[in-house]
Amino acid sequence: xxxxxxxxxxxxxxxxxxxxxxxxxxxxxxxxxxxxxxxxxxxxxxxxxxxxxxxxxxxxxxxxxxxxxxxxxxxxxxxxxxxxxxxxxxxxxxxxxxxxxxxxxxxxxxxxxxxxxxxxxxxxxxxxxxxxxxxxxxxxxxxxxxxxxxxxxxxxxxxxxxxxxxxxxxxxxxxxxxxxxxxxxxxxxxxxxxxxxxxxxxxxxxxxxxxxxxxxxxxxxxxxxxxxxxxxxxxxxxxxxxxxxxxxxxxxxxxxxxxxxxxxxxxxxxxxxxxxxxxxxxxxxxxxxxxxxxxxxxxxxxxxxxxxxxxxxxxxxxxxxxxxxxxxxxxxxxxxxxxxxxxxxxxxxxxxxxxxxxxxxxxxxxxxxxxxxxxxxxxxxxxxxxxxxxxxxxxxxxxxxxxxxxxxxxxxxxxxxxxxxxxxxxxxxxxxxxxxxxxxxxxxxxxxxxxxxxxxxxx
Amino acid sequence: xxxxxxxxxxxxxxxxxxxxxxxxxxxxxxxxxxxxxxxxxxxxxxxxxxxxxxxxxxxxxxxxxxxxxxxxxxxxxxxxxxxxxxxxxxxxxxxxxxxxxxxxxxxxxxxxxxxxxxxxxxxxxxxxxxxxxxxxxxxxxxxxxxxxxxxxxxxxxxxxxxxxxxxxxxxxxxxxxxxxxxxxxxxxxxxxxxxxxxxxxxxxxxxxxxxxxxxxxxxxxxxxxxxxxxxxxxxxxxxxxxxxxxxxxxxxxxxxxxxxxxxxxxxxxxxxxxxxxxxxxxxxxxxxxxxxxxxxxxxxxxxxxxxxxxxxxxxxxxxxxxxxxxxxxxxxxxxxxxxxxxxxxxxxxxxxxxxxxxxxxxxxxxxxxxxxxxxxxxxxxxxxxxxxxxxxxxxxxxxxxxxxxxxxxxxxxxxxxxxxxxxxxxxxxxxxxxxxxxxxxxxxxxxxxxxxxxxxxxxxxxxxxxxxxxxxxxxxxxxx
Numbered sequence: 001x002x003x004x005x006x007x008x009x010x011x012x013x014x015x016x017x018x019x020x021x022x023x024x025x026x027x028x029x030x031x032x033x034x035x036x037x038x039x040x041x042x043x044x045x046x047x048x049x050x051x052x053x054x055x056x057x058x059x060x061x062x063x064x065x066x067x068x069x070x071x072x073x074x075x076x077x078x079x080x081x082x083x084x085x086x087x088x089x090x091x092x093x094x095x096x097x098x099x100x101x102x103x104x105x106x107x108x109x110x111x112x113x114x115x116x117x118x119x120x121x122x123x124x125x126x127x128x129x130x131x132x133x134x135x136x137x138x139x140x141x142x143x144x145x146x147x148x149x150x151x152x153x154x155x156x157x158x159x160x161x162x163x164x165x166x167x168x169x170x171x172x173x174x175x176x177x178x179x180x181x182x183x184x185x186x187x188x189x190x191x192x193x194x195x196x197x198x199x200x201x202x203x204x205x206x207x208x209x210x211x212x213x214x215x216x217x218x219x220x221x222x223x224x225x226x227x228x229x230x231x232x233x234x235x236x237x238x239x240x241x242x243x244x245x246x247x248x249x250x251x252x253x254x255x256x257x258x259x260x261x262x263x264x265x266x267x268x269x270x271x272x273x274x275x276x277x278x279x280x281x282x283x284x285x286x287x288x289x290x291x292x293x294x295x296x297x298x299x300x301x302x303x304x305x306x307x308x309x310x311x312x313x314x315x316x317x318x319x320x321x322x323x324x325x326x327x328x329x330x331x332x333x334x335x336x337x338x339x340x341x342x343x344x345x346x347x348x349x350x351x352x353x354x355x356x357x358x359x360x361x362x363x364x365x366x367x368x369x370x371x372x373x374x375x376x377x378x379x380x381x382x383x384x385x386x387x388x389x390x391x392x393x394x395x396x397x398x399x400x401x402x403x404x405x406x407x408x409x410x411x412x413x414x415x416x417x418x419x420x421x422x423x424x425x426x427x428x429x430x431x432x433x434x435x436x437x438x439x440x441x442x443x444x445x446x447x448x449x450x451x452x453x454x455x456x457x458x459x
Numbered sequence: 460x461x462x463x464x465x466x467x468x469x470x471x472x473x474x475x476x477x478x479x480x481x482x483x484x485x486x487x488x489x490x491x492x493x494x495x496x497x498x499x500x501x502x503x504x505x506x507x508x509x510x511x512x513x514x515x516x517x518x519x520x521x522x523x524x525x526x527x528x529x530x531x532x533x534x535x536x537x538x539x540x541x542x543x544x545x546x547x548x549x550x551x552x553x554x555x556x557x558x559x560x561x562x563x564x565x566x567x568x569x570x571x572x573x574x575x576x577x578x579x580x581x582x583x584x585x586x587x588x589x590x591x592x593x594x595x596x597x598x599x600x601x602x603x604x605x606x607x608x609x610x611x612x613x614x615x616x617x618x619x620x621x622x623x624x625x626x627x628x629x630x631x632x633x634x635x636x637x638x639x640x641x642x643x644x645x646x647x648x649x650x651x652x653x654x655x656x657x658x659x660x661x662x663x664x665x666x667x668x669x670x671x672x673x674x675x676x677x678x679x680x681x682x683x684x685x686x687x688x689x690x691x692x693x694x695x696x697x698x699x700x701x702x703x704x705x706x707x708x709x710x711x712x713x714x715x716x717x718x719x720x721x722x723x724x725x726x727x728x729x730x731x732x733x734x735x736x737x738x739x740x741x742x743x744x745x746x747x748x749x750x751x752x753x754x755x756x757x758x759x760x761x762x763x764x765x766x767x768x769x770x771x772x773x774x775x776x777x778x779x780x781x782x783x784x785x786x787x788x789x790x791x792x793x794x795x796x797x798x799x800x801x802x803x804x805x806x807x808x809x810x811x812x813x814x815x816x817x818x819x820x821x822x823x824x825x826x827x828x829x830x831x832x833x834x835x836x837x838x839x840x841x842x843x844x845x846x847x848x849x850x851x852x853x854x855x856x857x858x859x860x861x862x863x864x865x866x867x868x869x870x871x872x873x874x875x876x877x878x879x880x881x882x883x884x885x886x887x888x889x890x891x892x893x894x895x896x897x898x899x900x901x902x903x904x905x906x907x908x909x910x911x912x913x914x915x916x917x918x919x920x921x922x923x924x925x926x927x928x929x930x931x932x933x934x935x936x937x938x939x
């Protein structure tokens with residue numbers, strides 16, 4: 001029996017991924033456990049391991065293909081004694097669509113809404129996102145976004161690598177028909193889809209990155225032709241656009257700003273770093289940054305302010321037992337938010353070392369989904385860019401995020417006198433569904449208290 | 460003078476009367492000028508009365524084979540030619556009256572007479588110059604008469620008539636056209652049919668079933684020349700088995716008339732000539748458009764090889780003058796005329812109809828066995844340089860066909876290997892004229908093989924062969 005290799009679900013929320021690279025070629029012998037391909041998901045590149053043994057008979061989805069739905073056949077393995085060529089030529093029969101398959105029991109709500117990552121469940125078990133997660137149902141798209149096209153038009157657009165959504169339909173009720181696709185191919189009017197990207201599936205076209213707004217064509221017409229370069233979105237940009245649009249539209253944000261006196265914190269930081277043991281090259285075992293201390297302070301503030309370390313769901317409030325702090329890391333081409341799990345339990349040096357590792361792997365896009373999904377609150381720090389204060393967008397399933405500005409010398413009033421002190425402005429964004437103004441104030445006050453009395457973080 | 464019409468249509472055949480009804484639906488003040496018979500050739504001397512005759516032949520055939528089905532019919536089954544013809548005329552008459560009713564119902568004026576376009580926007584209707592073919596159905600009541608009529612838009616839908624070969628002019632007695640062949644006082648014992656298109660083959664099939672010695676002479680190398688060669692070859696085999704003699708690649712060079720017979724001289728194209736004697740000859744060598752006496756030359760309406768030249772929505776080169784149906788070119792089929800009429804009127808209304816794709820017009824021949832097709836033949840598809848996937852399914856593999864006692868026939872489907880587009884479907888066998896529309900819809904919806912394969916066909920039906928043929932094209936056939 002030839003075996004189909006399916007697009008794996010590398011995380012519970014993964015709906016599709018980009019087939020970045022094939023590490024085996026047709027005809028190669030495959031052993032169980034071999035790394036056969038690299039899949040690029042929302043924010044990371046993952047390796048696909050072979051489960052079955054045999055000969056790689058056919059690569060169905062070529063490398064460089066974007067947005068391959070989970071459970072689509074990507075390759076076929078011929079078993080022992082089977083003619084790989086014949087198997088390859090016959091192709092694979094796609095598995096029956098598991099439309100009737102129930103979503104995973106532990107997180108039915110999230111899956112139904114196809115919104116936040118079910119951080120609670122992954123987190124609660126302390127396990128990484130299970131490899132063998134139940135197949136994710138295809139994203140249910142409502143009728144509004146459906147592109148009507150004849151089957152032949154769909155197939156021709158797919159073969160021609162055209163994006164159906166960019167083609168004007170001339171058939172009944174604006175349906176896209178063969179002649180429209182032909183005209184688009186001849187006239188070059190339709191934009192190229194992502195290299196090899198599958199055309200919109202019947203009834204389930206690619207979800208729009210932003211739900212409203214003008215069409216690409218209309219936007220482009222507002223600029224002089226040739227006055228801009230068009231860079232197609234990569235997976236990360238699409239994810240950022242989709243998730244933050246969703247966040248800003250579904251989460252009622254409110255904002256609270258405090259100024260923190262960080263003289264004591266800076267002093268403590270020096271002491272802590274000076275205490276670090278040095279190895280034989282003179283390199284210290286750790287180097288704690290202000291940001292690491294901010295993470296720790298936020299984690300402690302969350303666990304010490306009942307009702308603030310929460311996630312809002314449709315029917316219940318999830319009260320988290322530990323504070324998982326998601327930290328925004330700018331990387332070339334985007335942004336990723338590795339999560340410091342149980343930051344309330346970690347030492348400053350532990351946080352510092354974890355962040356160092358995350359930052360390096362984030363830049364290489366080597367973070368695993370379970371390393372950047374979930375979190376109960378977040379830190380976004382733009383101080384190094386000289387930003388005084390700003391507000392940040394909450395990243396679900398978190399219910400708050402603090403925006404940390406630059407630490408700077410300011411004239412402050414201390415004991416009735418104007419003195420020069422180091423001050424840092426911090427603004428917290430809160431999900432009003434999860435907590436009210438007083439609760440947010442309590443949380444940010446606890447944070448400020450810890451920042452200004454940093455010794456409390458050490459005990 | 461009466462108020463001008465929005466749309467005046469010359470000719471009340473299937474193209475003209477359907478265009479008139481569509482025009483009335485769209486709110487146009489509409490008139491149809493007809494000189495002879497509402498419903499045109501189709502209802503009066505073509506599609507419909509021949510189907511009535513062929514139905515007689517079919518039942519006669521079954522009656523003669525009653526014992527194959529376990530039935531006993533005592534005595535000899537005979538027929539009365541006059542009664543057979545009478546039934547055919549009654550069927551025609553009923554529908555002819557029906558068209559008159561539809562005109563009234565839609566408040567369409569019927570103007571009785573022959574029209575000439577005197578200038579753009581004006582039509583003069585006078586006495587017909589052409590003698591009506593007999594027997595005539597009674598003229599409808601309440602029609603308008605001769606005179607001058609104004610209309611913003613004039614649609615020419617005058618149809619076609621049998622082509623006449625020089626030296627072999629039909630005389631209505633020994634050399635027939637379809638007119639005489641449809642109302643013979645008695646059935647000839649022997650018959651030569653010149654031409655093996657739909658008309659020729661249907662008459663050949665009818666008369667052969669009724670017991671006549673029939674010879675078909677076709678100039679081209681294949682009978683049913685527009686059909687797929689494989690289908691035509693299968694049909695030919697069946698016809699020959701029934702006793703029809705067929706000469707292809709052969710020309711009738713001379714027809715000598717005797718007292719009650721004719722002698723045809725045949726040239727096989729390789730220098731060999733022979734003679735053939737029969738009681739009657741049917742000339743079925745095609746039709747030509749009725750472009751004469753309409754005033755077209757004076758108006759400067761462009762005519763190309765005997766057909767009025769039109770654009771995709773039926774406009775001629777002269778503003779305000781349109782043409783549809785047979786007079787505007789092939790395929791000369793009633794359903795093509797109807798559709799062109801609709802497109803033309805909707806174009807006038809400004810509804811931006813889409814040009815008809817002539818490749819999606821099905822063709823049906825109601826001989827025994829029936830032939831039906833749509834789209835490209837295998838040869839035509841190959842000419843276009845397309846890579847093909849071809850499926851075939853024989854009637855012998857279909858349960859319903861066996862139960863019907865109709866095990867002969869084939870359903871053939873042709874796909875573009877690259878896109879899965881259904882390029883053509885060709886069938887020969889029982890009831891295929893009723894099956895072909897499934898593929899017509901599929902083509903119009905631009906289905907690929909996938910949707911056809913995924914469709915559930917009811918069991919047991921002949922239509923399952925359509926499914927199997929598609930499966931066969933993709934190497935998945937079940938029942939062969």
